[in-house]
Amino acid sequence: MGGAHRRGATVSDASAGPAPRAAGARGRDRWFDVLRAFALVRVVTYHTFEWPWLGLVFPSMGVMFALAGSLMARSLERPAPQVIRGRLRRLLIPLWVFGLILGAAMLLHGWVPGADVLYWVLPVGDPPGDAWGEQAWAVLWYLRTYLWFVLLSPALLRLLRLAPVPVLALSLVPVLALTTLGGGPDGRLGSALSDLSVFLFCWLLGFAHRDGVLDGMRPGRVVAVAPVLLAAGGWWALRHRVDGSYDLDDIPLAQALWSAGFVLLLLRFRPVCAWLGRRPVAARVVRVFNARAVTVYLWHEVALMVSVPLIDLMWNVPALEQHLPLDSTWLQFGVAWVLIAAAVVLLGWVEDVAARRRPQLLP
Numbered sequence: 001m002g003g004a005h006r007r008g009a010t011v012s013d014a015s016a017g018p019a020p021r022a023a024g025a026r027g028r029d030r031w032f033d034v035l036r037a038f039a040l041v042r043v044v045t046y047h048t049f050e051w052p053w054l055g056l057v058f059p060s061m062g063v064m065f066a067l068a069g070s071l072m073a074r075s076l077e078r079p080a081p082q083v084i085r086g087r088l089r090r091l092l093i094p095l096w097v098f099g100l101i102l103g104a105a106m107l108l109h110g111w112v113p114g115a116d117v118l119y120w121v122l123p124v125g126d127p128p129g130d131a132w133g134e135q136a137w138a139v140l141w142y143l144r145t146y147l148w149f150v151l152l153s154p155a156l157l158r159l160l161r162l163a164p165v166p167v168l169a170l171s172l173v174p175v176l177a178l179t180t181l182g183g184g185p186d187g188r189l190g191s192a193l194s195d196l197s198v199f200l201f202c203w204l205l206g207f208a209h210r211d212g213v214l215d216g217m218r219p220g221r222v223v224a225v226a227p228v229l230l231a232a233g234g235w236w237a238l239r240h241r242v243d244g245s246y247d248l249d250d251i252p253l254a255q256a257l258w259s260a261g262f263v264l265l266l267l268r269f270r271p272v273c274a275w276l277g278r279r280p281v282a283a284r285v286v287r288v289f290n291a292r293a294v295t296v297y298l299w300h301e302v303a304l305m306v307s308v309p310l311i312d313l314m315w316n317v318p319a320l321e322q323h324l325p326l327d328s329t330w331l332q333f334g335v336a337w338v339l340i341a342a343a344v345v346l347l348g349w350v351e352d353v354a355a356r357r358r359p360q361l362l363p
Contacts, residue, residue: 030273030286032067035266037289039064044300044340048333055248055255056234061142062202062259066267068146069206072153080154087150093354094294095123095143097347102302106133123147125188136301145195149203160204164213171201175256198256202263209267222268226261233258291363292348296340299347303339307332310339 039060046054055061075083099120103113111130119127123144129137149156160167174197178184184193208214214222237246237254248255276283289296311332314320325331349359 029270030276031270032070033286033290034273034276035063036067036293037286040289040293040296040300043297044304044336045333047301047304048336049329052245052247056237056246056258059248059255059259059262061249061255062199062263063266065146065149065199065202066206066209066263069149069153069203070210070267071206072150072203073157073207073210076154076157084150084154088147089356090294090351090354091143091147091150092122094298094350095120095140097350098298099127102129102133102136106130109133119188124192126191135305139297139301141191141195142297144192145199148192148196149199153203156204157207160207161211164208164211168201168204168208171204172256172260174200175253179253194252198252199259201256201260205260205263205267214264214268217268219268222264226264229257229261229264231261233261288344288363292344292351294351295344295348299343300336300340303336303343304332306339307335310335 038058042054042058042060045051072083072087075086103111103120106129107113109130109132111133113128116125116128119125123140124147126144127137127140174193178194178197184190205214233248233254233256236257237248237251240251240254242250246254248258276286311326314324314326320326345361348363349361352359352363
């Protein structure tokens with residue numbers, strides 16, 4: 001799979017509004033908002049502790065591509081060029097700000113960019129960087145994959161609407177083919193094709209959700225199909241461990257099958273989440289996560305990197321050394337969230353600019 005760092009969750013367009021073709025209530029989908037917020041917490045947790053079982057408990061990658069696909073299908077009720085321009089603007093402006101800051105830091109550490117630095121302008125391939133900043137820039141594989149899905153969505157949506165169920169079933173063929181053929185080409189092209197094939201089913205499942213196809217499926221049929229996909233993905237992960245680990249991020253076919261079954265259940269059997277409206281604090285937290293999803297995703301690895309020298313400084317303060325578990329990963333987890341919150345306040349407004357909203361410190 002593309003990218004040099006393990007992945008745990010992703011972001012997508014957090015805008016909301018009426019869903020013209022989907023069954024159910026109009027307006028914000030609180031279940032979607034909760035899933036996105038949970039996925040972002042999950043990615044920070046995974047990149048802090050690197051527990052391989054987290055992907056089985058909640059395959060946030062597939063979930064987020066499905067959410068993004070559903071929102072993209074809704075948006076494509078408008079002219080496709082207009083929609084694509086809007087999505088690219090929301091994606092690229094935060095990326096450019098991130099690239100300017102991280103790029104300057106890498107230059108200070110001796111990075112000498114080449115012609116491929118243009119991938120920071122339009123990430124149709126993985127943007128380059130040096131070893132010092134790899135932990136930060138490796139997560140950009142998602143933006144590259146999301147970009148390609150956005151560009152392909154008008155054609156994919158037309159294809160899905162011709163024969164939804166057969167197209168969904170056939171969308172797993174590319175990852176099966178790449179797995180049996182040894183992973184496809186090397187380099188940026190191979191990484192892009194691999195990630196697109198792994199999450200194609202989830203993206204199309206988002207289309208199917210928005211069009212009401214999933215709601216039209218009998219619950220018994222979904223309950224019969226989803227466990228088969230989960231079982232196949234789990235079996236493949238256990239049979240094809242990488243360095244003894246069953247981490248789905250390292251096993252593309254297992255990731256595709258497990259995510260497919262998991263997301264199918266999440267989107268077909270959706271709770272109303274009315275409780276969120278009765279808990280203003282929780283609703284506020286979910287709202288901030290959704291409005292600043294790109295910021296949290298882009299900067300969470302930087303926060304983890306910065307947390308290490310900060311904790312090292314704490315060892316020089318006797319009171320902190322005596323009363324804080326400075327050698328605990330849980331402390332790093334907490335410090336990272338403080339730094340993520342700072343990034344949200346200092347840089348989150350970039351998302352408002354990208355979305356052509358009035359900039360705010362907090363939404």
